[in-house]
Amino acid sequence: MPALPSAADSDDPRPLIVHVLYRLQVGGLENGVVNLVNLMPRDSYRHAIVCLSEATDFRSRIQRDDVSVYEMHKRPGQDFATWLRLFRLFRRIRPTLVHTRNIGCLEAQIPAWLARVPCRVHGEHGWDVNDPDGSNRNYRLLRRLHAPLVQRFIALSRELERYLISAVGIAARKVTRIYNGVDTTRFHATGQNALPPTIRTADSIVFGTVGRMHGVKDQLNLCRAFATLCHDRPDLAARLRLVLVGDGPLRAQAASALDAAGLADRTWLPGSRDDVAQIMQGLDVFVLPSLAEGISNTILEAMACGLPVVATNVGGNAELVDEGRTGTLVPAADPVALAAAMAIYADSPALRRQHGATAVQRIEQLFSMQRMTAAYAGVYDELIGRRGIAH
Numbered sequence: 001m002p003a004l005p006s007a008a009d010s011d012d013p014r015p016l017i018v019h020v021l022y023r024l025q026v027g028g029l030e031n032g033v034v035n036l037v038n039l040m041p042r043d044s045y046r047h048a049i050v051c052l053s054e055a056t057d058f059r060s061r062i063q064r065d066d067v068s069v070y071e072m073h074k075r076p077g078q079d080f081a082t083w084l085r086l087f088r089l090f091r092r093i094r095p096t097l098v099h100t101r102n103i104g105c106l107e108a109q110i111p112a113w114l115a116r117v118p119c120r121v122h123g124e125h126g127w128d129v130n131d132p133d134g135s136n137r138n139y140r141l142l143r144r145l146h147a148p149l150v151q152r153f154i155a156l157s158r159e160l161e162r163y164l165i166s167a168v169g170i171a172a173r174k175v176t177r178i179y180n181g182v183d184t185t186r187f188h189a190t191g192q193n194a195l196p197p198t199i200r201t202a203d204s205i206v207f208g209t210v211g212r213m214h215g216v217k218d219q220l221n222l223c224r225a226f227a228t229l230c231h232d233r234p235d236l237a238a239r240l241r242l243v244l245v246g247d248g249p250l251r252a253q254a255a256s257a258l259d260a261a262g263l264a265d266r267t268w269l270p271g272s273r274d275d276v277a278q279i280m281q282g283l284d285v286f287v288l289p290s291l292a293e294g295i296s297n298t299i300l301e302a303m304a305c306g307l308p309v310v311a312t313n314v315g316g317n318a319e320l321v322d323e324g325r326t327g328t329l330v331p332a333a334d335p336v337a338l339a340a341a342m343a344i345y346a347d348s349p350a351l352r353r354q355h356g357a358t359a360v361q362r363i364e365q366l367f368s369m370q371r372m373t374a375a376y377a378g379v380y381d382e383l384i385g386r387r388g389i390a391h
Helices: 028-039 057-061 080-093 103-114 137-149 158-168 219-232 250-260 276-280 297-304 335-347 349-366 369-386
Strands: 016-021 046-051 068-071 097-101 119-124 152-155 175-177 205-210 240-245 267-271 285-288 309-312 327-330
Touching: 016 028, 016 080, 016 103, 028 046, 028 057, 028 297, 028 369, 046 080, 080 103, 097 103, 097 369, 103 119, 103 137, 119 158, 119 369, 137 158, 152 158, 152 369, 158 175, 205 219, 205 276, 205 297, 205 335, 219 240, 219 250, 219 335, 240 250, 240 276, 250 267, 276 297, 285 297, 285 335, 297 309, 297 349, 309 335, 327 335, 335 349
Parallel strands: 016 046, 016 097, 046 068, 097 119, 119 152, 152 175, 205 240, 205 285, 240 267, 285 309, 309 327
Antiparallel strands: none
16 A cells, blocks of 8 residues: 555654545645655654545655555545554554544544554644534534544644634643744745746736635635726726636636636636746735635745735634735625725735735744744654653
8 A cells, every 4th residue: 555665564663653634635734744744854753644535646745755655545424444444554554643634534533542543633724615614513523522532633723723622622731733834945935937928927917826726715706806906997907917726616617707707818727736836936916815714825835935915814814914014804705805905916016025025024933844843743742752652
């Protein structure tokens, strides 16, 4: 099953950290795990990634040659054979710590406990698409029932931290908040942009977003806002451009809506891309129109690229965007408010530069990759140390 050479089955004395994901694919959660694996001290930990379903070509982002990737090929719904395969895998590779992510992987804590994995961590990265505001009682109950098996919960935002403590009932001492970090070697304010010449012209003003194109990300709201802005500001309309990076069921709908508005020649929908950093470096303003968010990696990446951010005031977005200094927050599902915020930046190159420069400073101070990896290492070391495991 291992896809890469690994020390996972050897007598290597370094603690083995197993990260359990539903699927290894393009996405903020998955990108954060790969960054963590790549950047944590090699002489301190070994790592393996377990995919409940499968891994994709995204696995090529793993830079270390000692990381195994395991695929469980879980069937949709309850698949108890998967839990048996997980139990057997954990017994064979003997992880020191299992770290599951989000509600879809929480049940993997059961085979980890049965396999006597000494340390068990669960991370909450954002709301499930079927529970965008955390109100689903069944999901709350599922988290509560598994809580005795989990020694530490990690919340990626203040909102998720409050949810775990207040709504689910997890003891505050068992919850640690860790913000995502940004790989500033990839995302930075200078570089060669990857936009087509019809989009990045000498005088164009380019708005853009990056993300999976499905309902909760609400790119259709951004399309409506862009159409509103072009209609209301004929003095700017010829210079305005829109970039929607990502794939999913909303991509065709967004293209049709923009075409119906007569804006197809001012927009670019390239699908999923590997050169997101270079695309961001060609934008003037980053926009996130989501209906719900945990902590958005794309907001952080855009800020690292020196972009002002217009985002909906949902989830952890207000923890990232410093209102009036690095960007603007607007209500969700309100294209008129979104268009108005976009117009402010379209009118002022100076404001774009000022907010973008402040965003870079904010990334350096609060959301560095070094800060993130140190925080995770602190949690892992604390739990491993409590069990008296040599490290």
